[in-house]
Amino acid sequence: MRRGETPLGGVQDTGGELVLRREAGALVLAGESSRYGKPLRVDFAEGRAAHRRRFGGGRGQLIARACGLAAGVTPSVVDATAGLGRDAFVLASLGAEVLLIERVAQIHALLEDGLVRAASDADTAEIVARMHLAHGDATRELAALVAASGIAPQVVHLDPMFPHREKSALVKKEMRLFRELAGDDDDAPRLLEAALDVATHRVVVKRPRKAPPIAGPAPQHVIEGKTSRYDLYVHRSLKI
Template sequence: MNPSHDTLGAADPEAASTLIVVGESLRLLADRYGLAWQATPPGKGLVLQQGGDGLEIAGDPAIYGHPIRADFVTGAVAHRRRFGGGRGQLIAKACGFGKGVVPQVVDATAGLGRDAFVLASLGAEVLMVERVAAIHALLASALAGASADPEIGEIAARLALSHADSASGLAGAVAAWPHEAQVVHLDPMFPHREKSALVKKEMRLFRALAGDDADAPRLLEAALDVATHRVVVKRPRKAPPIDGPAPHHVIEGKTSRYDLYVHRSLKS
């Protein structure tokens, strides 16, 4: 999503449309992204604020639970970096890591950057592309913090960040990156049915911001246009593929799978 086009989502239009950047320290950030700002929190809706652990997005705890933030230094990402299985992870296999092969990857639906950081920790140069202004701000904050961390600064140096809507602006984002888009990774938001199991609160907040990716077929088309070697699409294990060409290969896990669209082989 481009900075001038900040329609935040469809899952909770009221919450999304009332996202407010809060606090004197973030006034310039609000101006940079074209987001609404006020000095004190509003009575309802979502807020982008400076929390005790860094920049975060928060809403009604009863609905959304804890605030969300991007974090490349501690928590789940740190645990996954140390104990996640390295190149044995499903995402690493799907993206083509192999003997002597470390692909250059574009994560075209970056979200909170967790998959991108895993790929960078395995040695890949990774471009994170995120369309939602508020989430892009979280990523920029997390990347700045990680770059200054002595333990993971080297990993953070392999991460780049672009604010663009990949369905329409992926080619431009890749053109500005000094690496080849050998692999494009997609993890589109899968439409949630209200009758299915209750979505956990973090995902509710994320959906309020990002909505469902109704333009997933256009996203896949854009990825296929710019990827030089393959496109990798993460899907719920039993979900249908994205409308469009059939995947060439499928790698399945317990709860999710990766659909692979291969142009040519990755070689060392």
């Protein structure tokens, strides 16, 4: 292990440990490239996030429609499974105040680093000022984390780990890394229950298009895309 690298919780594969390290001015999470691919980083100013910000389709995007962003309506959103912050960044770029909750310490560190770097970029500073990061387990602490943030949870967005695919070759290397760190989100039903208790207007759950809903109450509405869908659990309408 080189100086400046940090082992992550004993997570290993045959090629060695996953490590956090600085690379080209950014914090990255890296492991054996044949298994995990390129080092993982959070970048809101360049790459995929920048392309989606410019050409993603604005409030016509599935996630925006699912979360209720419409003309004159910009709800506050709690992203209780923040991951790499991509969905939260889209919502914040459309004007929403977003609380990002991430329970995996290593992913939280990548998010924190990405937000700091984006705050110094003229194209993204205003957007990430609407993104508020918290470290904690939303399954057990959602109400407390929301209360501490001061953000009214009109919409709670959930994107639990997708079910395993039978053909492992189809699983992206990035997703392998997430599974190593976070597991399979077997507690997703409890997370949905917590979200329903906290959201004032709706809970939005991202799922593979053909996957069953999370165990629990049935969604009232579904918005489908080509490969994924959003299950909507609605308490009341979002109004202007």
